[in-house]
Amino acid sequence: MQSKVPMTLLLNPDQSFCAFGYEAEDIFSEIEEKDTDDGAVNFREENCSQYYYFQKLTKFLHDKDAGISVNQLTFAFEEEVIAFYCQNMHLERHQSFPTQQYKCVVVDIGGADVAVQIKQEKNGTFEESILTSGRQLGEISVYNEFEKFMETIGGKGIMKLFAEMDMGEYLTMSRDFEAKKYFRSKSGSIVKIRVPGRLHELIEQKHKGDIPEALQRTIYRERVTYKHSMLCIPFSVFETFFQKAINNITKFIEEILTKTDTKNIIIIGRFADCEIIQQSILENFKTYRVVIPPDPEFVVLKGAVYFGHIRNTTSFRVSCYSFGVGMNQQFSSMQNEDDEQIDIEALSHGKTDIYPLVRCGEEIELGSEYNFSHFLKTNLREVVCELYVSDRKYFAYTYKKDCKLLGNLLVQLPSETNIVGIKEGIVFSDTEIIFRVTLDSGQMFEKSFDIFDERYFPNF
Numbered sequence: 156m157q158s159k160v161p162m163t164l165l166l167n168p169d170q171s172f173c174a175f176g177y178e179a180e181d182i183f184s185e186i187e188e189k190d191t192d193d194g195a196v197n198f199r200e201e202n203c204s205q206y207y208y209f210q211k212l213t214k215f216l217h218d219k220d221a222g223i224s225v226n227q228l229t230f231a232f233e234e235e236v237i238a239f240y241c242q243n244m245h246l247e248r249h250q251s252f253p254t255q256q257y258k259c260v261v262v263d264i265g266g267a268d269v270a271v272q273i274k275q276e277k278n279g280t281f282e283e284s285i286l287t288s289g290r291q292l293g294e295i296s297v298y299n300e301f302e303k304f305m306e307t308i309g310g311k312g313i314m315k316l317f318a319e320m321d322m323g324e325y326l327t328m329s330r331d332f333e334a335k336k337y338f339r340s341k342s343g344s345i346v347k348i349r350v351p352g353r354l355h356e357l358i359e360q361k362h363k364g365d366i367p368e369a370l371q372r373t374i375y376r377e378r379v380t381y382k383h384s385m386l387c388i389p390f391s392v393f394e395t396f397f398q399k400a401i402n403n404i405t406k407f408i409e410e411i412l413t414k415t416d417t418k419n420i421i422i423i424g425r426f427a428d429c430e431i432i433q434q435s436i437l438e439n440f441k442t443y444r445v446v447i448p449p450d451p452e453f454v455v456l457k458g459a460v461y462f463g464h465i466r467n468t469t470s471f472r473v474s475c476y477s478f479g480v481g482m483n484q485q486f487s488s489m490q491n492e493d494d495e496q497i498d499i500e501a502l503s504h505g506k507t508d509i510y511p512l513v514r515c516g517e518e519i520e521l522g523s524e525y526n527f528s529h530f531l532k533t534n535l536r537e538v539v540c541e542l543y544v545s546d547r548k549y550f551a552y553t554y555k556k557d558c559k560l561l562g563n564l565l566v567q568l569p570s571e572t573n574i575v576g577i578k579e580g581i582v583f584s585d586t587e588i589i590f591r592v593t594l595d596s597g598q599m600f601e602k603s604f605d606i607f608d609e610r611y612f613p614n615f
Contacts, residue, residue: 163175163176163177163179163180163183164179165178165179165182165183180322180326181323181326183322185323231459231462231585232472233263233455235458235462235472236455236458236459236461236462237261237263237423237454237455237458238458239458239459239461239462239465240454240455240457240458240461241259241261241421242461243461243465244446244448258415258416258417258419259417259419259420259421260411260412260415260417260419260420260421261420261421261423262407262408262411262420262421262422262423262424263423263424263455264404264422264423264424264426264427264432265423265424265425265426265427265452294336294400294425294426296399296400296403297336297396297397297399297400298329298332298333299399300395300396300397300398300399301332301396302314304375304396307373307374307375308358308366308369308370308373308375309354309357309358309361309362309369310358310361310362313354313357313358313361316357317351317353317354317357320353320357321351321353324351324352324353324354325351327351328348328349328350328351328354331348331349332348335347335348335393336429337428337429337430339430341390343389343390344390345387345388345389345390346387346388346389346390346393347385347386347387347388348385348386348388349384349385349386350366350381350384350385350386352384355384365381366381366386367380367381375392378391378392379392394431397429397431397432397435400426400432401431401432401435404426404432404435404436405435405436405439408420408436408439408440412443418442418443418444419443419444419446420440420443420444420445420446421445421446421447421448422436422445422446422447422451423447423448423451423452423454423455424451424452424454425451425452427447427451427452428450428451428452433447472518472519472520472521472583473516473517473518473519474513474514474515474516474517474518474519475515475546476515476544476545476546477511477513477514477515477544477545477546477547477548477549477550478511478512478513478525478542478543478544478561478581478588479509479510479511479512479542479543479545479550480509480510480512480527480540480541480542480543480579481507481508481509481540481541481542481543481553481560482508482509482510507552507553507554508551508552508553509543509550509551509552509553509558510527511550512525512526512527512579512580512581513525513581514548514549515545515546515547515548516548519583520583521583521584521585522582522583522584523582523583524580524581524582524591525580525581525582526578526579526580526581526591527578527579527580528576528577528578529576529577530574530575530576530577531568531574531575531576531577532573532574533568533573533575534573535568536567536568536570537565537566537567537568538565538566538568539563539564539565539566540563540564540566540577540579540590540592540600541553541560541562541563542560542561542562542563542564542579542581542590543558543559543560543561544558544559544561545557545558545559561588561590561604562590562602562604563602564590564592564600564601564602565600566592566594566600567598567600568594569594569596569598575594575595576594576595577592577593577594577595578592578593578594579591579592580592580593586605586606587603587604587605587606588603588604588606589601589602589603589604590602590603590604
């Protein structure tokens with residue numbers, strides 16, 4: 156039986172947290188039944204803000220009462236822990252990829268479908284890059300098809316009316332169906348779904364007859380039966396609920412494979428534990444080497460464990476954004492392609508051009524600094540250094556819509572000279588980007604930006 160907790164959030168009237176998951180569903184159904192004026196708000200299958208919960212999590216874990224030292228706490232991106240899992244698949248008893256050098260595509264068909272390309276080199280380093288993400292393709296469509304099936308029996312809108320009249324029984328039926336999705340059924344078997352009493356009553360009132368009579372008026376009259384409050388659905392009919400999801404997932408994987416030359420595919424995520432989905436993927440991609448690990452819904456969790464205990468490789472991320480520092484129109488670098496060295500009359504205001512530090516799609520190594528060195532000729536005793544971000548690979552001007560100011564640093568300059576060597580750079584850590592400015596005297600100025608903070612990395 157699948158033990159997935161529903162993504163249901165219940166808020167109090169003041170929008171403070173009330174409950175989550177099954178508890179939220181149960182409390183909300185009680186509120187509905189009592190028909191009170193509590194004013195609670197229910198968001199079904201809500202994609203909650205990761206940042207809000209992430210901040211609460213770190214605050215709790217960093218709290219002295221939690222007993223976890225900050226230097227013993229590391230955060231990793233999902234694609235990183237997936238890569239660590241792939242690298243350590245040999246620790247489990249199933250087929251694994253070569254340990255020396257390989258490339259594969261990992262397709263997560265859990266909640267929001269994600270595809271990550273993992274590449275391991277001979278020297279043990281690996282890199283991961285997100286090929287696509289954020290598309291809802293699978294599970295929800297299966298339940299939608301089941302509700303359409305119920306409407307052929309009880310009439311259009313019957314499930315919506317059922318939920319409005321008795322949310323508790325509606326949720327019970329939903330959970331029953333959820334469990335049946337992962338049941339290891341065989342061809343020719345019967346899948347039984349319990350019909351709550353309130354739904355039976357609604358169908359009787361609407362059709363002036365019971366469910367067996369309603370079934371006789373549908374295309375399922377010779378295949379689906381109703382006995383002992385159970386809909387008895389042949390496996391051949393039950394499979395049809397998955398067809399839309401199968402088509403979407405197949406198309407999703409086919410699109411991914413056009414972006415890579417690998418023949419190795421690993422399927423993970425909670426929906427990958429569904430036997431119907433497994434068989435369809437294996438059938439549709441016979442010419443590829445497809446691996447579906449045991450307990451695929453726990454791959455990310457297992458990868459996180461490996462990440463924490465066997466972190467003996469160098470990880471390269473691929474930058475999702477481009478970063479650069481603001482300059483006036485005439486500038487050059489001690490590190491530029493022509494090895495020219497030209498003084499810059501940089502001002503604290505009016506910068507229009509950008510010198511790129513990292514471009515979108517480029518590999519980045521955690522802990523390494525990506526910088527730009529130049530001389531600053533000015534009579535000012537302080538200047539403002541600016542860091543810009545863009546979702547485009549090539550961006551050149553600070554005033555363009557595809558460019559946003561990430562943040563700035565107020566840098567104090569020495570009074571002894573009006574020519575100062577200055578280095579502006581960024582350093583990537585697990586969860587932060589550090590904007591660092593270093594003077595030739597060794598004096599350093601820094602500012603950190605939380606990668607998960609949408610104020611710094613908004614949608615373009």
